[in-house]
Amino acid sequence: MTITYWLNGQKATADVAPGLMLYDFLRSQGCYSVKCGCETTNCGLCTVWVDDVPVLSCAMLASASTAVM
Numbered sequence: 001m002t003i004t005y006w007l008n009g010q011k012a013t014a015d016v017a018p019g020l021m022l023y024d025f026l027r028s029q030g031c032y033s034v035k036c037g038c039e040t041t042n043c044g045l046c047t048v049w050v051d052d053v054p055v056l057s058c059a060m061l062a063s064a065s066t067a068v069m
Contacts, residue, residue: 001063007031016062022048022055025062 004013007029016025023046026034037045039058046058050065057065 023057
């Protein structure tokens with residue numbers, strides 16, 4: 001699946017697998033500051049901003065987050 005997204009002020013396009021989590025996608029794009037502590041949405045360490053709303057990237061599919069990151 002191809003997604004178009006904004007990351008740190010730059011627009012980009014990428015092919016992602018349907019089940020790829022946002023956390024894994026962001027790390028693959030070089031955002032190594034995104035950490036994952038529990039993968040169960042308990043700790044909040046993976047929190048990122050999507051459209052000015054904090055979301056847990058370990059619980060969101062990359063294909064569902066094609067907004068501004």
